[in-house]
Amino acid sequence: MEFIKRNQWITPLLGVLFIFVMSMPFWMDNRTTQEETFTELPMWGTKPVVASASTLEARTNINFVTWNNTHTKKVVKQVKAETVAAQAKVTKAKKIAEQAKIKTAHAKIKAANARSAKAKASSGIVTASSSINHSTPTHLYFTRTELLNQKEKSEATWTYALSSKDRLLLERIVMAEAEGEPYEGKVAVANVVLNRLRSANFPKTIKDVIYQRYQFSPVNNGRFDRVQPNADSVKAVSEALSGHKQVPDDTYYFVSLSLATDDTIERTRTKVVQIGHHTFFK
Template sequence: MLIFKQSRYIALLVGVILVSFSAISLMNPAGSAATGENMIEMGKLNSASHQSVERLVPQAASVLHRTSPSASTITPMLYTTAAKPAHTWTRTVHAGWLSPEKLQRKDAAQKTAIPPKPKVTVVKASPPAAQVPKIAATGTTSVIPSKAVTQYHPPATLFFSRTKLLTKEQQAEATWSYAVSEEDLHLLQKIVMAEAEGEPYKGKVAVANVVLNRLRSANFPDTIREVIYQKRQFSPVANGRLKRVKPNKDSIKAVNAALLGVKEVTDDTYFFLSLTLAQDLTVHHSRTLAKTIGNHTFYK
C-alpha cells in the first residue's frame, strides 16, 4: 500500500492492467478455463512501456497476496452473453438499375402532346400592271368604270375632230387639240358643281359634256374659261354662285370621266336647262330634245 500512497499513477496503471487482463480472459475463455491460471504473455510486448508494465506486475501480485492471503489466484468473471452474442444482425443491400420509365413522372404521361402549328406559306401575288381604260369609239356613249376614272389624272391635252371629242388613241384623226390648264380644270369642276350639285352622277357628266361640246364647236368660244363666262349662258355665273362653290368628289370624278371620253349625251348636245327653275324657255321651244337626266333636260 505504500507504493500506491507514494504514487497515484502506479495505482492507475495497475487498474489498467487488471482491466486489460479481464478483457483478454473474456476474449479467450477456453484457455483460462482449461488451465485455471491467469497467464500473461509479456514477451509479445516489445515496446519500452510494455516492459515497464512487466516489471510492475509481480509487485502488484505481491501486494494483493499481502492484503488477501486467502485469494492466491485471480479468477476472472466470464459473461457468456458478452462473449457470444445471442443475435446476429445482418444487413442486406439490394442493388438494381433504374430505367428511364421509372424516372419519368406519372403526371407527365398524362399530358396530351400538343401538335406543332402548321406552317402557313404566304404567297404574294404581283400587282397587275396599270392599264389605261379603253374607251369605245362606237355609239354615242362610251363607258368607263367609275373606279378607273378616279385612279387616273385627267388628260393634259384634248383631241377634237370637226364633229366629236376624240380619245388619246384616236388622236391621229384629230383636226385640232386643246391643252387643258389647271385653271381650266378647276373652272370646269366648279361649273359642274354649281349647275348639278343635287343631280345624279350621270347628270354631272352630261353638264361637263355640254361644256366640252361647246369648246369643240365653231359657234362657241375657243377656251373653257370663255365658254363658261360667255354672257347669258350659265346662270351660276350671273348670280355669283360659281365663285362660292367648292367642287365635291362626285363633281371632280365626273369632270375626269368627261375629259377621258365618257359621254352621257351626244357630241352635238349644246344646251340644257331645268324646266322647273328656268325663267327663259326659248331653248326648250327652239331646240331639239336630246335627253333628260334628273331635273335637267338636254337639247341639240
C-alpha cells in the same frame, strides 16, 4: 290878435298850413297814379321818358318770348345731337354684332370643313387634290364634229392644251350646275361645256365658254365663284375629259324646265334626253 300883431310871421305860416291841408286829397291821388307808372332813366341831355304799366308789360312779354324761342332752339339742337349720337351707337353695335355673326359662321364652316376632310381621309373618299386629277389628260383631241378619247388622238384635226385652271373651272361649273343631280347628269354638264369648246359657234377656251354672257346662271348670280367641287364633280369632269359621254357631241344646251323662266330653248331646240331635273337639247 295882439299875439299875431307881435309875431307877424305867424300869418304866412298859417296860410301855408291851410294850403297844405286843402291839397292833401289831390296829392294822394297823384301819388297813386305815379305808382302805376315807370320812369326810365333818361340819356344825357334828353327828357325823361315815362313808360306806362301796359308798355312795361308788353316789353316784358317780348323779352320772355325772345328768351323762350332761344331756349327752345337750344333744346331742339341738343335733342337732335343726342339722337344722332344714339343712332350712331346703335349702328356701331349692329355692325359689331354682324361682324361677330360672320366670324362665328366662318369658324363653323372652317370646323365643318376640317371634320369633313378628316372623315374623307379616314374613309378613303377621293377629293379634288387626289389621284383623280393625276389621271386627267393634259390635252384634248377634237375633230370637226366630236371629242375623241385619248386613244384616238391620231385622228384629231385640232388639239386643246388643258391646264389645271381649266380643270378647276370645269369642276366648279359642274358643281354649281349639278350639285344635287345624278352622277350621269354631272358628266352630261361637263360634256355640254366641251361640246361648246369644240363648236365654231362658241368661244375657243374653257374659261371663255363658261364666262360667256348669259349662258350659265350660276356665273350670273355668283354661285359659281362660291362653290368648291366635291368628289363626284371632280370624277365626272375627269371622265368627260377622257372621252366618256352621257349626251351626244351636238348637245349644247341644258335647262331645268321646272325652274326656267324663259322657254326659248324648249321651243327652238330639239330635246335629247332628261337626266334628273335637267333636260338637254341640241
